[in-house]
Amino acid sequence: MLLRAAWRRAVSAVTAAAGSRPATPSRGLRLRVVDHAPQSAVHSDAAPEAEPVLRPLYMDVQATTPLDPRVLDAMLPYLINFYGNAHSRTHAYGWESEAAMERARQQVASLIGADPREIIFTSGATESNNIAIKELEAAIQPDTSLVSVMTVNNEIGVKQPIAEIGRICSSRKVYFHTDAAQAVGKIPLDVNDMKIDLMSISGHKIYGPKGVGAIYIRRRPRVRVEALQSGGGQERGMRSGTVPTPLVVGLGAACEVAQQEMEYDHERISKLAERLIEKITKSLPDVVMNGDPKHHYPGCINLSFAYVEGESLLMALKDVALSSGSACTSASLEPSYVLRAIGTDEDLAHSSIRFGIGRFTTEEEVDYTAEKCIQHVKRLREMSPLWEMVQDGIDLKSIKWTQH
């Protein structure tokens, strides 16, 4: 009740202030959700620390996802009492840790239709990608090559026709690798149906822990890879280094939960995505959705708002954690290479925002994000001379900009 009341108060305060342009946005309005700060063990008299801490809404699941409580629960024992090294062969600590690791391996394999012997744990999808690509150099035949494709793109959410590509690669005897970081656990994947030879999996994109991932390496027909890091020969010699039991247990649990929740999540996320897009496009003209709408994962929505600069919109939407393009390239000022590749105009590429909807996203968060987005786009467009010219009927493409 407290949450809803606080939220409603804040929303009405925001809509009241919508007419005027705030000089400096007040700190109180920055945050949307009342999250109670963890209660300290000692109930001190210092009242200010006990105030609820508000934080922005999280709409950036393509960057990373929160841990699912069921995953954390699975990991806890291995962070507390069961701390053995999974490769210690001589005592119970090692045996129980190894058993947990193998159980996790089975959970990952089962999600993608693989055999557990085909799963190698790594530190993340990036390491897995590097192992897979390096395979090119390990190839013996001169005509061997590798096709590497993202299953679901992290910037615009487009789904690639993996089964089709797999079929073609298999018939031409070309290795097929896919980076499935954004797809695993969200859309059904089967390495045998889709004829995938190598697949990269990331833990923190599927409500699992950061710092862990896996690579699927087909055994029949055998795909040979070269190890990136050498050492004690763990993970069949393909990836030396002590396997971090708590992390892989988390990855396994995340995969198992994903398998159970895939249908429910997909349906919910699709509905929320439709809701967000509908609200925004109903109230704002000149909004373009980037990416093929037919082959699209609903949880990743990339919208371009014409005549609005993406960065300024992002900063205006301070109460919502969003991104334009991928986190990997967020430090650079260049527009996204993905948008450029799909032929988006330069000016539209600069005004793109990526909305991420995930398992824990609520309808309230979607509604709030849509409302704020509409409000700020309108405000920014009012300030834009380009928008003014468009309203006057001028075709921007016909303008000859002069040099000064």
Added chain:
Amino acid sequence: MAATSRAQVLDLYRAMLRESKHFNAYNYRMYAVRRIRDAFRENKNVKDPVEIQNLVNKAKRDLEIIRRQSE
């Protein structure tokens, strides 16, 4: 062990919802309440006693998870 009665299932449902409301984090709290409601609703017409028992056992495990993590 006697088959799970309707009353026991309802008790479990109420207990789960009650515990879920103690999650600190907004997103976890809302998800737990929503998921519990939807899951019980989805399974309300299950007739096979073995399946019912399996679902109840899973729910009990999930209840323990919620208890451990909600302060």
